[in-house]
Structures are given as C-alpha cells and as structure tokens.
Amino acid sequence: MSEVKYNPSIIYGIFDDDDDLLQSAKVFRANRISVANVYSPFPIHGIDPVIGHKRTNVSVAAFVFGATGFSLAVLMIWYMLISDWPINVGGKPNWTFAANFPAFVPVLFESTVFCAAHGMSITYLLLNRLLPGFNPRNPDPRSTDDKFIMEINMSDNWDAKYDEVVYLLKQTGASEIKER
Amino acid sequence: MAHAPSNNLREPLILGEKSYHDITVDICRPIETRANKLWYVVFGLSFITMLWGIGLIAYTVGTGLGVWGLNKSVEWAWDITNFVWWIGIGHAGTLISAILLLFRQRWRMSINRAAEAMTIFAVICAAIYPVFHMGRVWVGYWVLPLPNQFGSLWANFNSPLLWDVFAISTYFSVSLVFWYIGLIPDFATVRDRAITPAAKKAYTLLSFGWTGNAKAWARFEEVSLVLAGLSTPLVLSVHTIVSMDFATSVIPGWHTTIFPPYFVAGAIFSGFAMVLTLMLIVRKVLGLEAYITVAHVEAMNKIIILTGSIVGVAYLTELFMSWYSGVEYEQYAFLNRATGPYWWAYWSMMTCNVVTPQLFWFPKIRKSLVATFIISIFVNIGMWFERFVIIVTSLHRDYLPSSWMMFHPSFVDIGIFVGSIGLFFVMFLLFARTFPVIALNELKTILKATGKYKRTSPQPEYKIEDLILESRKGKSGAAIHGEEHH
Numbered sequence: 149m150s151e152v153k154y155n156p157s158i159i160y161g162i163f164d165d166d167d168d169l170l171q172s173a174k175v176f177r178a179n180r181i182s183v184a185n186v187y188s189p190f191p192i193h194g195i196d197p198v199i200g201h202k203r204t205n206v207s208v209a210a211f212v213f214g215a216t217g218f219s220l221a222v223l224m225i226w227y228m229l230i231s232d233w234p235i236n237v238g239g240k241p242n243w244t245f246a247a248n249f250p251a252f253v254p255v256l257f258e259s260t261v262f263c264a265a266h267g268m269s270i271t272y273l274l275l276n277r278l279l280p281g282f283n284p285r286n287p288d289p290r291s292t293d294d295k296f297i298m299e300i301n302m303s304d305n306w307d308a309k310y311d312e313v314v315y316l317l318k319q320t321g322a323s324e325i326k327e328r
Numbered sequence: 329m330a331h332a333p334s335n336n337l338r339e340p341l342i343l344g345e346k347s348y349h350d351i352t353v354d355i356c357r358p359i360e361t362r363a364n365k366l367w368y369v370v371f372g373l374s375f376i377t378m379l380w381g382i383g384l385i386a387y388t389v390g391t392g393l394g395v396w397g398l399n400k401s402v403e404w405a406w407d408i409t410n411f412v413w414w415i416g417i418g419h420a421g422t423l424i425s426a427i428l429l430l431f432r433q434r435w436r437m438s439i440n441r442a443a444e445a446m447t448i449f450a451v452i453c454a455a456i457y458p459v460f461h462m463g464r465v466w467v468g469y470w471v472l473p474l475p476n477q478f479g480s481l482w483a484n485f486n487s488p489l490l491w492d493v494f495a496i497s498t499y500f501s502v503s504l505v506f507w508y509i510g511l512i513p514d515f516a517t518v519r520d521r522a523i524t525p526a527a528k529k530a531y532t533l534l535s536f537g538w539t540g541n542a543k544a545w546a547r548f549e550e551v552s553l554v555l556a557g558l559s560t561p562l563v564l565s566v567h568t569i570v571s572m573d574f575a576t577s578v579i580p581g582w583h584t585t586i587f588p589p590y591f592v593a594g595a596i597f598s599g600f601a602m603v604l605t606l607m608l609i610v611r612k613v614l615g616l617e618a619y620i621t622v623a624h625v626e627a628m629n630k631i632i633i634l635t636g637s638i639v640g641v642a643y644l645t646e647l648f649m650s651w652y653s654g655v656e657y658e659q660y661a662f663l664n665r666a667t668g669p670y671w672w673a674y675w676s677m678m679t680c681n682v683v684t685p686q687l688f689w690f691p692k693i694r695k696s697l698v699a700t701f702i703i704s705i706f707v708n709i710g711m712w713f714e715r716f717v718i719i720v721t722s723l724h725r726d727y728l729p730s731s732w733m734m735f736h737p738s739f740v741d742i743g744i745f746v747g748s749i750g751l752f753f754v755m756f757l758l759f760a761r762t763f764p765v766i767a768l769n770e771l772k773t774i775l776k777a778t779g780k781y782k783r784t785s786p787q788p789e790y791k792i793e794d795l796i797l798e799s800r801k802g803k804s805g806a807a808i809h810g811e812e813h814h
Contacts (some may be wrong), residue, residue: 164785175792179800189348189517190769191545204546207554228473228482235484242486254491254569261562262498265555269505272551273536276544278512282537289520292513292540292769294348294784312797319795321788 156310156327158184160287161298161317166192169296172320173198176300179316181308184301187291206275210268217263221256288326298322339623341435342779346618348772349784355768356518358614363761366613374753381747384740385460393463395740401733402723406741407457408573409715410748413598414454415496415570416591416711419563420599421447422503425510426559429552434774435627438619441514441767442610442759443603444507449755450602451500453748458492460744488572495569499562506555512538513548514764567595574718580661581722584649590642594711597635597681600628601707606756608701610765619766622695629694632707636685639714643682657727665721669734673717680710 163169170192176183183199186192196203226245229235229252234242241247273279291297300313317325342351363371388395398405421443428436462468471493473483483490516538519531538544571591574582604625611620650658665674684706693699720735759765775781 165783165787168788171788171792175790175795178792178796181800186542187540188542188545189352189513189540190772191549192542193773195542196546199542201542201546204543204550206547207550210554210558224473225485229485233482235481235486237484237486240486248486251486254488254565254572255485255494257561257565258491258494258498261502261558262494265498265502265505265558265562268551268554269509272509272547276538276547278536278538280533280536283532284516284519284535284537285539286516286520286541292517292520292538293352309799312799316795316797319788319790321785323785 157302158328159300159302159310159313159317160326160328161300161320161322162288162290162324162326163296163298163321164294164323165321166190166296168321169298170195170198172298172317172322175316175320176298179308179312181300181313181316182304183298184304185299187286187288187297187299189292189294189296192296206268206272209271210264213267213271214260214264216267218256218260220263221259225252225255287328338778339621340779341438341619341621341623342771342775343618343621345780345782346775347782347784348775350782351619351768351772351775352517352521354616354618355764355766355771356521358761359518359764360521360523367757367761371754371757374750374757377746377750378754379747379750381744381750384743384747385456388460388740388744389465393461395738397736397738397741399733399735401726401731402720402735404723405716405720405735406737406745407461409712409719410745411454411457412570412591412715412719413712414450414457414748416567416595416598416715417602418447418450418454418499418503418599419567419592419595420603421445421450422499422559422563423596423599424603425506426556426563429556430560433627434778435624437771437774438616438621438624438766439603439607439628440770441507441510441763442607442765443599444503444510445756445759445763445765446599446602446606447503448500448507449752449759450599451496451503452755453752455496455500456744456748456751488569488576491569492573495566499566502555502559502562506552506559509548509551509555510767510770511763512536513540513769514767516540517769518764564592567591579722580655580657581650581665581718583658584646586642586645586649590639590646593635593638593642594681594714597632597639597685598707598711600632600635601704601711604628604632604700604704605708608697608704610760614760614765616766619771622697625697625700626694629688629700632685632703633688636681636707640682643678660725661722664725665717668721668725670717670721670724673713674721677710677713677717680706681714684710 161169161172163172166188169186169188173183173186173195177198177200186195186199195201222245229242230245230248236242240251245252277285286292287297287299288295298317302308302310302313305313314325346354396406421440424436424443425440428440459465459468471483471490473485475482512535515531515535519528519535522528522531568588568591571587575584575587577583607620608625611617647662650662653659665671684703687699687703688694693703724733724735726732
C-alpha cells in the first residue's frame with residue numbers, strides 16, 4: 149500500500165440524472181465496490197437494494213405507539229367514567245366499560261391515531277437526525293436541487309483502487325467527481 | 329428503468345420542457361423575489377379585517393356572549409355555522425394529501441402542499457368559534473380530561489362535544505405534522521439556494537438539517553404512506569363527529585343517521601371548492617401555470633361533481649325520510665326549511681350546491697378556468713348556507729310556539745366571521761411568499777412520467793457487463809451481500 153501516493157477516504161460522484169446514478173450503482177455492485185450512501189433531491193426508486201439498504205421498518209413505531217395510545221385511553225376513560233365517577237346520562241348504561249363502550253369509540257379512535265401519528269413522526273425525526281438547529285450534512289448543496297451524489301467510502305473497499313472508482317464513475321456518466 | 333413509463337393517453341401534468349433545476353427555480357421564485365404591489369394590497373386588507381375580527385372577539389370576551397345575535401331558542405347559529413364551514417373546508421387538504429396518495433393519483437402533487445396549508449389555516453379559523461362560544465374562555469381548559477377538582481366532574485366521554493375536542497385537536501396536530509414532514513426536504517432546497525445570511529439561517533432552522541440520503545428518503549416514503557393511512561380514517565372521523573354534535577340530539581332536522589356520510593361528502597365538496605378558488609388565484613399570481621394545469625382543475629371538478637351529487641342525494645333523502653317517518657315534527661322542520669321565513673337560505677343552498685356543480689358535466693365548463701372559479705365561489709357560499717339552514721331553521725321553531733324566534737346576526741357576529749376570513753388570507757398569503765407552495769421535490773419524481781424531461785447532460789451509453797473491470801473479478805466486496813452501511 150505504500151506506493152499509493154494519494155488516496156482520499158471518500159469519493160463523491162455527482163450525477164445529473166437519477167436513472168444514471170441508479171445504473172451506475174448497479175455497475176459498482178457488479179464490480180463488488182460498495183456504495184456508502186446516495187444523496188438526492190427526491191427518492192430514487194429501486195436504489196435501496198442496489199446499495200444494500202434493508203427495507204426500513206419505521207412504520208412499526210406507528211403500531212407500537214398506536215397500541216400504547218389506545219391502552220392509555222382505555223385506562224383513562226375507565227378510571228374517570230367507570231371507576232371514579234360514573235355519569236348518569238338519561239339512564240343510559242354506565243356501570244361497566246363494556247356497556248358504555250359504544251360511546252367511548254370516538255375518543256379511543258382519536259387517541260390511537262394521535263399517538264400513532266405523533267409517535268411515528270418523532271421516531272422518524274430521531275432516526276433521520278432531524279431536529280431544529282441541526283446543520284445539513286449533504287456533501288454538496290446542489291444535492292437538494294438537481295444533483296444526485298454517490299458516496300464511495302474507500303475504507304469500506306480496502307481492496308479497490310482510487311483509479312478504478314474514478315474510471316467507473318466517469319464511464320457511467322458522473323459529471324463531476326469530488327474527494328474528501 | 330425505475331420510473332413508470334409515460335402515458336400518452338393522459339394530458340401532461342407538467343407543461344413545457346423542464347429540467348429538475350427548472351422546477352426548483354420556478355417554485356422557489358416567489359420565496360426568492362419581492363412581492364408585488366397587489367400582494368401588499370391584498371395582505372393589507374386581510375390584515376385590517378383580521379384586526380377588526382380580533383377587536384370584536386376582545387369585545388365579546390369583555391362584555392359577554394350577549395353581544396352576539398343568539399337568543400334562548402336559537403342558541404347555536406352563526407358561530408357553529410362558521411365552525412362547521414371552516415372545518416369542512418379543511419377536509420379537502422387531507423383528502424388530497426392522504427386519500428389521493430393511497431390511490432396513487434399523480435395530479436395531487438402540484439396541489440397537495442397548498443391544500444394542506446389551507447387545511448391547517450381553516451382549522452385554526454374554525455377553532456375560534458367553539459372556543460369563544462364557551463363564553464368564559466379562561467376556563468376553557470375544563471374540556472380537557474383533568475381531575476374533577478378543576479370542575480364539578482370529569483369530562484364526559486359520552487358527549488359528542490368532547491369527541492369533537494379530541495377529533496379536532498388530533499386532526500389539527502396530525503395534519504400539521506404530515507404537512508411539516510413533507511416540507512422539510514423542500515425547506516432544505518430553499519436553504520441550499522439561499523443567498524442572504526438571514527434566509528440561510530431561517531431555512532436551516534426550518535429544514536431541521538435535512539440531508540436527503542437514501543435511508544432518509546426510504547423512511548420519508550414509508551412515514552408518508554403510513555401517515556396517509558392514518559389520516560384517511562381520521563379525516564372521515566372528524567366530520568362524522570362534527571355531524572354527531574347534531575345527530576345525537578333530539579332536534580327535528582338534526583336527529584338523522586344520514587348525517588355522518590352527508591357531512592363528510594359536504595365537507596369534501598366545500599373543501600375542493602375552496603382549493604379551486606385559491607389555486608386558480610395562486611397559479612396566476614405566482615406564475616405556476618405550468619404546474620397547476622387545466623388537467624388538475626378538471627380532476628378537481630370531477631370530484632366536485634361526485635361529492636356535489638352525493639350532497640344533492642342526501643338533501644332529497646332527508647326530505648323523503650322526513651315524510652316517510654310519519655313524525656310531524658320532522659315533516660314540519662323540512663316544510664319550514666323550504667317555505668318558512670328562511671326559505672331564501674334553503675333555496676340559495678339548493679341552487680348553489682345541487683344545481684351549479686352539475687354544470688361540470690359539460691367538458692367545456694369543466695375545462696374553463698373562469699367558469700370553474702365562478703362555480704367554486706357559488707359552492708363556497710352554498711355550503712355556508714347549508715350549515716346555516718341546518719342549524720338555524722331547526723332551532724328557531726321550538727316545540728312550544730311561544731318560544732318561536734328569529735335569528736338576526738349582530739355586527740359582532742358578522743365582524744368575527746369577516747375577521748376569520750381575513751385571518752385565513754393573512755396566513756395563506758404569508759405561506760405563499762415564504763413556503764414552497766408546491767411539493768417541488770415530490771413533483772420531480774413524476775416529471776419523467778407526465779411531463780417533458782429536459783436532460784442537462786448526455787445519457788451515458790454502456791452495458792453493465794462491459795464495465796466489470798478485469799481487476800475486480802473474483803473480489804468479494806460487501807456491496808453484493810446486502811449489508812447496511814453506516
């Protein structure tokens with residue numbers, strides 16, 4: 149390795165088109181060079197399996213938080229209107245939760261949706277490291293406009309050569325190459 | 329290829345030949361340029377009306393609800409009419425962003441951002457009315473389920489009015505979050521284009537440090553889909569519960585099981601009318617004719633026909649059921665609506681809601697922007713009258729003829745309503761100048777499929793097999809094994 153004079157740790161290939169990047173990522177996979185990340189202004193459909201990202205399961209959070217919200221709402225209504233202080237409304241059944249259940253459906257439903265939606269959204273923000281005051285981490289500001297950036301981490305590809313990566317990026321249509 | 333093939337049978341949803349950068353520039357233009365004189369004039373007028381409304385709310389709180397036109401027979405009138413009207417308007421935004429997402433309707437992408445903004449602003453306007461109708465607003469927190477030493481009892485979970493508290497607050501907060509999660513990537517685009525340090529700072533704060541990597545986008549898409557799935561039953565539940573405020577009472581004309589679907593259809597109907605009114609102005613003023621096209625307007629007009637027809641059928645069903653029920657109070661309530669002292673409100677409602685939208689069966693009218701704008705205004709007015717008819721005509725004839733009263737709005741009633749329209753436009757005009765009014769990054773995903781895509785660099789020609797390097801053959805890198813990288 150000592151004969152290598154210049155070996156940047158990260159190489160960015162900047163593409164002008166989403167499909168060009170997707171094809172390029174396939175070329176890298178065929179060459180068994182791993183792509184660390186892709187930055188794009190919009191989701192590139194089909195990129196995840198090519199760069200080896202597993203399907204996200206953030207929606208599980210919606211179920212967990214929804215079930216929690218439902219249970220808490222049941223507990224709250226049961227305590228307030230059945231256990232602590234039943235309200236007699238025109239003699240309607242109010243002594244057991246089951247007898248009174250139909251009237252509780254709207255609040256149970258709304259509480260479930262409230263907790264599911266907010267719980268999942270907060271999980272999403274935390275997973276994506278999104279909070280007010282955080283600074284952007286995209287390697288080039290144009291990646292939120294019309295540039296599609298492929299990040300190749302040389303430390304992930306210890307047996308790949310710098311020249312190989314640059315050659316492949318150029319051949320597959322990268323309009324610019326940046327290094328860090 | 330990954331994107332869907334273009335479908336020449338449908339009209340393009342993005343006109344002209346556009347590159348991705350063109351879309352960014354076109355939609356960021358209102359944010360990055362100065363507003364014209366017209367904007368300042370309209371904003372100024374809206375701001376003054378808003379202040380007038382705020383002044384009258386202060387007057388109401390200081391003096392008491394007696395300054396409104398309510399009396400002991402008509403205890404709900406103007407305020408609840410306005411509440412239901414505004415909440416109904418909000419429904420179109422959620423329908424466009426959630427239900428049309430589930431149905432994979434591409435045309436929603438040009439209008440969902442502004443329609444969701446309209447939802448949020450409309451719910452804020454709606455909230456004014458029940459809050460200030462409480463009279464003693466400083467004890468408004470009693471509607472929350474707090475320990476009973478704050479009031480006399482726990483909140484009553486059997487009451488539709490409490491269901492409303494839960495429904496509206498859930499609807500508002502979930503719509504806001506749904507809207508904001510969609511806005512984050514677009515704020516990042518504005519941030520990365522910002523020139524002045526102040527704009528850079530503001531949009532950095534608003535975009536939460538969005539990076540746009542593949543993992544973030546995968547999560548974004550999944551969260552959007554699940555939020556759409558949650559919002560769909562939510563939006564249907566909101567107006568269902570609003571209708572139950574009426575349907576669970578024993579007032580003739582209110583006590584009907586048709587109310588939930590009838591109110592939901594009416595809400596979507598009025599909401600689409602308001603979306604059309606706003607979008608026809610927005611596309612012109614902000615120069616977005618290439619993105620909000622006649623095809624979009626036509627699609628919305630078709631929803632107006634559908635929901636308007638459902639509303640029409642509901643009106644006729646109500647009439648039939650009141651006759652068929654054999655209950656004389658019910659029969660009188662509907663006869664009184666059509667021929668009593670409020671006949672003009674009933675027939676305004678019938679004309680605006682049942683007759684005018686049927687004009688959209690003619691393709692020429694459906695595709696005409698001027699006709700659409702006029703009819704959308706008619707529907708907005710008609711739907712206001714619908715709520716007024718339902719609420720006031722049912723209440724002003726009590727069971728005891730000695731309690732029969734008329735309702736006359738006071739200048740405070742009218743002023744607060746006009747003020748809420750002012751507030752709505754203040755918020756919408758500020759939105760139009762500081763937020764990307766079209767979900768610009770989402771729109772880029774459909775450019776290749778429904779528009780003319782302008783390439784900015786030549787397409788590389790190669791076969792994947794030809795680019796497998798001799799030196800890489802037989803290597804076993806990590807990428808092939810589908811491992812996740814951090």
